[in-house]
Amino acid sequence: MSERPFNSHGNTPAAWTAVTICMVAFVIGAVGVLAANWALFWIGGVGLFVVGGVVGKVMSMMGYGQGTAPAEH
Numbered sequence: 001m002s003e004r005p006f007n008s009h010g011n012t013p014a015a016w017t018a019v020t021i022c023m024v025a026f027v028i029g030a031v032g033v034l035a036a037n038w039a040l041f042w043i044g045g046v047g048l049f050v051v052g053g054v055v056g057k058v059m060s061m062m063g064y065g066q067g068t069a070p071a072e073h
Contacts, residue, residue: 014065018056025049 029045032038059065 010066012060012065014056014059014062017059017064018052021052021055022049025052 025045025048028048029041032041032045056065
């Protein structure tokens with residue numbers, strides 16, 4: 001049995017970090033679209049969004065995520 005009880009709310013450092021990075025990427029991408037700066041949109045917005053997903057997954061694998069649900073409910 002794990003130390004932390006399973007809940008599916010995502011209140012973990014991995015989730016918070018991934019969401020924060022993705023929100024910053026969204027704002028940068030929106031600024032890039034509004035300024036018609038497509039390099040900023042693709043590199044700063046889309047690229048950073050992908051980095052946020054990777055960072056969240058890596059942090060989760062390092063133990064900062066939710067973990068898996070227990071087999072018995």
